[in-house]
Amino acid sequence: MKRKITVFLSLLVILTLLLSACSSNKSTTGSQSNGQSGNFALEYKSKKKDGFIIGFSNGYFGNTWRSQYVDGVKRVTAELKKEGIVKEVNVQNTNGVPAQIAAVESFINSGVDAIVINPVSSSSLAPVVAKAISKGILVVVSESGADYPNTVVVGGDNAGFWRIQTKWLAEQLKGKGDIVEINGIAGNVSDELRTRESKDILKKYPDIKVLGSAPGGWDPTKGQQAMSNFLSTHSKIDGVLVQDQMAGGVIQAFEAAKRPLPVMTGDFTYGFLRMWKDKYPDLNTMTIPYNTGIGANSIRVAVKLLQGNKLKPESLSPNPLKKELKNTIISTVPYVITKEAQPDAPWMEGEDSKIKAIGLDEAVKMGEGKGESIAVESIWTEEEVDQMFNKPAN
Amino acid sequence: MNTFKRKLLNWSSFPSLVLIIALSVINSFLIPHFFSMSYISSFLTSYTPLIIVAMAQTFVLLGRGIDLSVGGIISLVNVIVVTLFGQGWSFPSAIAVGILAGIIIGVLNGIVIGFLRVTPLLATLATTSVAAGAALWIMPFPGGSVPIEYVMWYQSNVIGFLPTPLLFIIISILIWFIWKATPAGLQLYSMGRDIQKTYVSGVPVVWIQFYTYVSSGFISAIAAIALTGNTGAGDPLVGNTYTLFAVAAAVIGSVSLMGGSGDIFGAIFGAVFLGLAFSLIYAIQIPSTYQDLTSGVIVLLGIIGASLMKKRKRTFSFKPSHIKPIGGNQP
Amino acid sequence: MSMEMNIEKSAPKPSSTKMIRNKLKPYIPSLSIIVLLLILGQILSPGFASLGNIGTIVSISTVLAIAAIAQTLIIISGNEGIDLSIGAVMSMGALLGAVLSKGMNTEIWYTVLILIGIGIIIGLINGIAIQFINIPPLVMTLGMTSVVNGFALAYTKGLPSGGAPEILVKLGIGHLGPIRWMLILGIVLIIALELVLRKTRYGKTLYLVGSNRMAAIISGISVNKTVLLTYVIASVAGTLGGLVLLGYVGSAQLEMGKDYALLSIAAVVIGGTSLTGGQGTYLGSALGSVVLVLLTSVLVAVGMPPGVRVLLQGLILLLILLIYSREPKLRQ
Incomplete structure (x- = not known):
């Protein structure tokens, strides 16, 4: 029996070596391609002005936040479709890295103009993203951080x-x-x-x-x-x-x-806000919506880029995962919700002036007629997006 | 010719082949350039890890076991290879260590299930935690990279026209033929059908079980190496979704969960079927809240379809096949 | 067949202490692990073994124990029976529970009725596919998992409205005097299930069907009926268990019951039921649930790097299985 194991294991070793040898025929071509100069997405050269086809790849779909995020994409798509700017946004929800790679591959194959991707992994989609870019497809990373070169990130705050x-x-x-x-x-x-x-x-x-x-x-x-x-x-x-x-x-x-109940941070769904107002009015809490509108914002930015607009340098901040990569538009949190609006409180000091401090009553009012699991949301208007870009030269 | 026809019709993997052909016909209408070389090679780049991991699962299923740890192994191997390479190891040696790690988890499974007789489903559930936990420990946060040349090599062709991923599939099939060439191949089938009888006839069933899990660990590691060529980086959660798809693929390929029937080609077909099904969903635009339902229904229909075709073949059998005498569990 | 039934038949009235010891024997492993884990927890973070925390642990164990009802019955029914869809079914129960009841007590009966109906449908589909098309239970229920998840997502559009009705919240976190309602529910379930398994015709048939289907058929038992009924009961337990989960958590979230599928199998096996079917007790599964909840609680209570927690969980589970849940030797 012992001999059999030895034979078996040595066969495995041989196969391992074989595999390692196979994969070692590399070290031919030179260093990293696509160097630092010029970001493909930032310098994107427009091919047309409207009728764009966009693939939207959402890498995880299993909670209410994501549902609303994707729903935002659909709402803004409907708007852009009516204006004729966008022909189609193909939304694909997948779970896990392998499925998302396959979904992006399928976008590449079907010949989309741009891919907006919320990557399930900050590292593992780099090759397929690079492949898309090499085919001339604009790639915008939405919400979740990733430091892929030649992309623009519309990041969550x-x-x-x-x-x-x-x-x-x-x-x-x-x-x-x-x-x-x-x-x-x-x-x-x-x-x-x-x-x-x-x-x-x-x-x-x-x-x-x-x-x-x-x-x-x-x-x-x-x-x-x-x-x-x-x-x-x-x-x-x-x-x-x-x-x-x-x-x-x-x-x-x-x-x-x-x-x-202690002093605690809260949730940004209307269900929680209503419970806070009606059932626990004395609870010392607050909440900040982590904006579900980022998906819609990403689509708006992608469309502007597809049309050949160039982002103002001041609209961009360093990528949170890689400081030297300056490709990120932070979609700042829209509101800070406290019991009473406190715009001058110490925690607002030094924050972006666009962040609105609002009170609980106002927030609850915004949610009239909306379901319990809907989150407080804010989507950039077209004007807001326009301000991020240089005025078109022509 | 006639015998060939009969052989083909009776081949356990035949139903899944029919499913693939049917789905390919549908896809060819809905997916542009479906039969083009570039589509096929991008299909293979994406689904080769699944195809390989379905093969890994087959070894274990044939011996009437199950290996839920394949997903954990893939994550662990991916993370080890990327981390070691990042620490300055040469890439081939990093791969060798990664594969070794896959084998080690396989050995652990083999010992716990074969020699210590813990039920496979739960034993491998526990080792999944071990592998996935180790992966998270080694690399708490996605990152790192592998040589760009490796990624390019994986995504290109060898000998001009053969997509590189095929090489990985061929290596895994080789292991199948090694099994087939030794008495262990027959013994595996016999053990899957009736472990008690096989044991009595003097076959070292415990060792056969052990080998199936080691093979599964090893082949899963190969799947991880292929996947790493597709992701180019490390991610401690990358393999999570493979486990259950691997089982589903094998079953669609008529590999019996009751052991002793089916072969590795069925598993390959099953995995290709799943890949085609997902491609179909990506190509036609289903409203996003209905996508999960659609893919669930397609997978279920595949399973039911394969089972129905299999059942029709043995309508002549006297007793329903699910009635099997159970030995050893009566008081 | 179950050890208890054996004893009743064979020994002509042994001394009562011996009988009690024999009856307790299958539960000693889980009971001792529970004590060990409590002590470990108390050492690692003082206060862990306090009555309050034990109450909490029992409450969350009750949710797992409901999933284990489905799993225990199906596993006892034999033929490699297993239910991987139970987690998805529970998630769906919680989601639909929130949406259908609109968070109001008055709608609760209507909600319960609909959930029972949906449970019956899912159970029937599972049972028919397994029993008549011969699909292995593991695969069928795996396929069912994605269908049920997909259905819940499609129905709620991923944004469930409504919430947990007050009455469910009361059940989930409220007390009757000093005792938590969840503990009472858990005890009621244990007694009810044990009675069903031991005293009813269904229970007795189930063990027979599980241990030897041939014999069951020969003795005139309708195997199909028993198996179908078992899958139906399992799925109904799942949808209603979803309601309990909703009450415990207070709000509905997609896939909130996901983990219970594999955890419930582990609970059943730790509770001394073999996956080959034909034997086992529900009390064992309930204790197994407590073991698993305790294990995660102990690990959460102690600060450690992320991966290590998962790794340790796997190793400890492996250890528990090694010590208590080994299958019989081939050499009889």
Whole structure:
């Protein structure tokens, strides 16, 4: 028997070597192509003015945020179609890297003018994106961070979203107290960019002690379970730094434990806002919508680029994942929602003047007639997008 | 000629071949340049990892096991190769270590299931966590890269016209023929049909089980190397979605979950069927909230179709095939 | 057949202490792991084994235990029976529960009726495909998973309106005196399921069908009917379990029950039920659910790098399986 194993394993070794040898016939051609000079997407040369066909590849579809994000794309598409600017936006929702690669391949094959992509991985779609660009297709990365060369990114404002909320919490606690954190998914770009901010901010408040942080996966069930754990292991929790969707679960956990509600960050769905207003008017919370309108914004930017417009240099900021790559339009958070509007509060200091501070009542009013899971949203108007671009030369 | 025809009709993988042909005809109307070389090669670049991982699953299924860890293995191998290359290892040696890692998880599965007799479904569920957790530990955040030449090589042709991904498929098929060439091939089928009898007749069934899981780990690692050629970077979650599709592909290819029936070509056909189905969905524009439902229904129809065709073939059998005497679990 | 039934038949009235010990025997593994994990948790983060936290753990275990109802019955029914769709069915139950009830108590009965109806349909499709077209249960229910997920997505457009009716929230997080409603629900379910399995005709047939289908057919039992009924009960348990999940969480989210498919299988096996069918208890599965929830709770309570948590979870699960859930040797 032993001999058989030896034979078997050595066969595997031979095959391994064979495979390694096969893949080693490289090192022929020179260094990285497409050097730093000129970004294909920024310098995109227009071929036509209207009738564009766009492929929209959404890399994950499994929560209400994404549903509304994709819905925004459809709404803006309907508008652009009516104007005749866009002929078709083919939306494909996939799950996982391999499926998204296949979907983008299929866009390339069907000959689209532009691909707007919300990548499920910040790294692994680079080759297929490069392939699309080599075929002359404009690629706009939407929402989730990725540092693919020759693309324009219309990025979500993860940093602002979490920076303002962390500051708010610290200010509410007057710089002193015990808090817990419930985050998203480890290894996820958005989560990484957010937690980086909170770490930075909390450094400035040495008297705020983080008792623990747990991954909640943006899943209210897991968030609730994590919070319940914290509640039973810590007798004093002054504040909870919890990301959006899971805030409801945190309240449930406190209710179940019959503990008074803490200072906590909230959720940006109208369901949460209504609950806050009607059921927990005394709850000390706030929320910032992580804008579901980014998808629609990305389509608008893609269309402008397709028409041959050039972005103003000041519209662009460094890519959050790669500072030297200046290709990102941050879709800043639209609102900061507190009980009463507080535009001059310390947490608004130094933030973009476009961010509106509004009160709870105003926010609830915006959602009249909208479902519980709909998030507060803001989509750029055509004029707002126009301002990001240079005036057309001709 | 007649015997060939009969052989073909009785081939366990025949139903899936029919499904592929049917879907190809539909696709050729709906997808531009469907039969062009460039389409075929881009299809292969995308779906080769799935085809290979379906083969990996087949070995285990034939021996009446199941391997849920293939997705975890793919992530782990991908991350290891990219990380080592980033630390200055040569690319071939990084690949060798990556494949070794796949084999190690396979060995772990083989020991736990073959020798320690833990039920395969849960044992591999647990080792999935081990592999996926290790991948996340090594690389908590997507990143890194592989030589650009490797990516270009993977996406091009060898010997002028043969898409490179085929090379990976051929290597995996080679392993199948190695099995077939040794007594282990027959023993595997016999074990899948009736492990008790096979054991009594003196076959080292535990070792056969062990080898199926090691082979599965090894071939999954090859799938990961192919996938890395397509992604060009590391991502600790990259393999997640493969596991269940691999099982589905094998079943559509008439590989029996009850062991002992089917072959690796069925799995290849099953995977190609899935690939064609997804291509179809990407090509026709289905409203986005209906896409999941459509792909679910197509996959289910594939499964039902393959099962129905298989069933028709044995209508002559006396008893319904699902009634099988169960040994060893009575009190 | 179940160990209990064996004992009843064979030994002519053994001493009562011995009988109790025999009856408890299958549960000792899970009970001891529960105690071990509680101690471990208490050491790693003091307060873990407090009554409050145990209440929380039992509550969330109840949700998993409902998924385990489906899994236990189907696995006992034999023929490689397994239900991978239970997680999707629960998610759909929660989503439709929120939408149909519009978050109002008054609509709850109507919602329950519709969910039972949908559960019956899903169960029938699963059962018919498995029993009459011979599709392996694992594959059929895997296919069903994407269909059910797709249906829920298409129906709600991904943006479910409504919410959790007050009465469900009360069930999910409320107390009756000092005891949480979820604990009461869990105990009621255990008693009900054990009664069904041991005392009813259905229960007895189920064990027979699971252990030897040939024998069942010969003794005149309608195997088809039993299996179909089992898949129907499973899916109905799933849709209604979704409602309980909705009450516990308080709001509906897509795919919120996803993890329960594989977790429930693990719970059943840790609870001493073999995947070959024909034997097993529901109490075991319920205890298995507690084990798994405890395991994740302990790991969440301790701060550690992201991957390590997943890795440890796998290793510990493997260890538990190795110690308690090994299959019989081939050499009899």
